[in-house]
Amino acid sequence: MTSVSSTTSSTATTSSTSSLTSSSGASVTTSGSSTTTSVDWDSLIASAVNAKLAAATSISTKITANEAKISAYQTLQTDLSKLSSGLSSLATAVVNSLATNVFATRAATLSSTGDVSASSALSMSVSNGAATGDHALTISQIATSHKVMGTTQSSQTEDLGYSGVFSLGLAGGYTANIIVTSSMSLQDIVDAVNAQTSTTNVEASIVQVSSGAYEMVLTGTKDAADITYSSSSGTDILNSLGFTDSSGAFANVLQTAQAAKFSLDGISMTRDTNDITDVLAGVTFNLLQATPTGSAINISIGTDTSQIQSALTTFVTNYNTYRDEVIAQQATNSDGTASDSAVLFGDGTMRDITTRLEAALNTTVGGLSMSDLGLSFNDQNELELDTSTLSTILSTNLSGVTKLLSAQTTTSSSQLSVVNTGTSPQSFSLDLTVDSSGTLSSASVGGDSSLFTISGNTIIGASGSIYAGMAFTYTGTTSQSITVTSTSGIATQMYQIAKTASASTGSLQTLITSLQSRDSELQQRVDDITTAAATFKAQLQTQYAKYQAAIASADNTMTYLKALLNASSSN
Template sequence: MTTSSSVTSSSSSSSSYATSDVSSVDWSGLIEELYQAKLAATTTYETKISTNEAKISAYNDAIDLLETLQTAATALRAVTDSTASDTDVFLERKAYLTGTGGVDTSAVLTVSAESGVATGSYSLTVSQLATSQKVASGNFTASSSALGLSGSFSIGVEGGEAVTIDVTETMTLAQIAAAINDGSDTSGVKATVLKVSSTSYQLILSTVDTGQTIAVSDADGVLQDLGIVDDDGGFADELQASQQAIFTIDGVTITRSTNEIDDVIDGLTFYLTGTTGEGQAVNVEIAQNLSDIKSAVIAFVDAYNAYREWALSQQATATGGGASSDAVLFGDSTIRTINQQIASALTFSLDDVSMSALGLSFDNNNYLQYDEKTLNKVLNADTAIIQQLFSYSFESSSSDLGILYRGTSAPSTFTLDITVDDDGNITGVTVDGESGLFTVTSTGHGIKGVAGTAYEGYTFVFTGSTSQSVTVTQAAGIAEQIYNATKNAINSSSGSIVTVISNLTSKNTSYETQIDRITDRADTYKANLTLRYARLQAKISQANSMLTYINALLDAQNSD
């Protein structure tokens, strides 16, 4: 009885354990939960990366806008007196044409002027245009039929190199023309097949350049058979004689072989297209390109306003206070510094003349606006005012000193004490009595500001033969200051914005490295958990199987 009671108790206890449902445990979910807990540390880094990426994007928007502003400022900042630049709008020139005696100037002449060419006015008359010589062959019924001609001839222009053309019996009029054109670069003569009618074709020869005369040699009589030369060797049908262009500038008669003339006045090219009649003349005035200057000022206003709009977006506040979600650079010190520099530049005045004299002003949001009537008035009256306000200006008390390159930090006025030897080579330079601020270049005539001083970036050229004290006076106008401010911000190697972007990028790289490390550790942790739980599940399964077996044995015994 005692034994039976003991067995019954064991059976009851084992049966109760066996009914525990360990198979309902979500092992995968448990592992994933623990895995995600390990990964949670990456969230902080991902947030930092997202924030930095938004800032980088905003900084890049600023760079794009500042580049546009810098380009606009470049056109107005002016070059130094010793250099030239195609981007300087104040050096751009335009030819203004007016006629006398009722002449249509557009039918007679056009003029192009290079940047920086001397301004002035000229009176032109054109009595004759340069022309090419043109001669024609006889008539042929087709251009693509074999002519049955055989032999050779040479062709060129007088004083030039001739080309030999070989003709075979199977060659057509078109093929002879092609053979001549193959040598046009050397001979200076070109050929064209002219369709006179459906049954009449002619070969037309003409000089490539005007003012040239065709020269031929026809030992085999091919040109005579073509009807180009007559029995005496002269041209049978001259359509147009070669002639020189004849014109006058300020009463001086000039002859040229071309109608495109660029060697009469330095920097000017005259394109002759017609002739003037008795008592007629074309007056050419070379002056600053006023429309380009106006366009440059307006482009500057537009570029500034575009940047201003972006800058305001970074100062926007939310309805409930604090920065707007879009103002990712709210309170940014780098942008604040740039904004202050630009604002300071726009307040520049010289000799009590400010941008208001040009019709420029700020609206309530500090956007620039311009009064076109006032701007036009200044353009027509005195463009020097515009240049004075926008550009860099340089004055030297000695004509022997010129500026080649300019820096940004030197005072507005300083005196260079320059000493030279008997050969005129510079031996020393001091600034207001202080040495060590300039070095002498290898040419012996240049002085260069020492890096790290206020004169860094300046290079002067001195052509004097005696020692001198030279006073330099300079001023940086609106465009010059904004150019320097934008350069300091977006210079590809040292710009303040570029540096910030580089730092943020480096931080993001570091954060991504941290994320990779955390993820690798979490992955390893997950793999280990998966393996451990798999082993645990296997043991539980094995234990359950054993328990089931034991219960079965006990149940069998009890049934007995």
């Protein structure tokens, strides 16, 4: 007997065998595999697509690394911005009424000689740039306002029955007509007077002396000026209310109007107010009471050194914040390799900024250095401030501290005064031109007159130039060249370094912008790869669906053939 065998192979895992015996006694065996249900088509597609996406994953890792660097750069940028902001008040030391630096701030100390309490007799305020010095003040009398009272009235709300018009005001000022009708009460008259106070500077009030007893009071709102009154028509209202006598004079004067009389450093003065603003420039005296004979108030005006200490304390905090971030970016593992969190390890820009800040901090000016201010580094490498050391040098060598910390600008002529040094002081020769009428017409450096603008006798550095922020006043009447010399202290140098590095056009922003641009490019590549992978997946799904259909068709054919063979075998 001859045996013939036929085998069909596929990716299916289930096999079957059928035998057929011919009439001649020959046996045919067919074996095959079915079905398609054991094929993991999703895994096949996922594997192929993931292979395509591997490049995108690698690029995304680069983007994540760049984002970490951007965040670190932005932190440094913020820290440096705070550092420069805190140093701005220490960076310059021009003293005038417009100055905002701590060296121009003023404080007044009061003490007394004789039987008087300084704080009870005087309060005062001092503006930036006021002249420093010591003064002695005596007060003969304080300024008072005029105050008069009418006779007692039994009600403040009942109609008085008076009808008339009177004029009211203060001597030397404006007056206004007050109209009174018969239906008006005492309170109504008070309201009518107060409605004109902004014009007359006279205000009215009602004092309840006892039950059923009310008295109207008129008070001048300015010192040293008498209340003026005249009846215009109808009833003489104030006379009827008991304010005036038969001669028209005020009958009940509670307080006379008088000027303030005082003496400063032996110079006698009189003012119509207790708020004295025109004796010392930038100084306001508030006279509270007269000083007894033989007593005086001692006034000492000086630099408010507490503001300098506060600014240095802020500087220490801000500098340590920046330094701590730099140290964190230099962290290493136990094997000496860079820590995973130190994404800026070895960064040249960060190192350059830090080096320049440290160099500025170690500047010596006039034999003084940061240690003379009480500044030092502790064992954690953090900056510390010894306020006791600082307090001592502020009281003994304030001028030295000022030069050590701030920008200093001087001129070779007393006719050119420095109004502002700016935060980037320069040294140069300023050529001034005065026309035939003696008017300042131009200011130039090296023949370039666009670097400064002229406004009257004020010379201002042009915006965008290296002289921006510098300002001078010129009192001369002839053309001349004047040498301007500037120096920069510790705070000035560090301010400039920190501000430049943290600016929107600074070195850190340049790095941030570059990384952001690179990330945009990389993200586009990721998006392109992802899109291509999605297209590829769709293609595979279509292609494998066709495979499934073909296999299913083959399985059906196999099943049919097996059935035929089995049927033949049975016969």
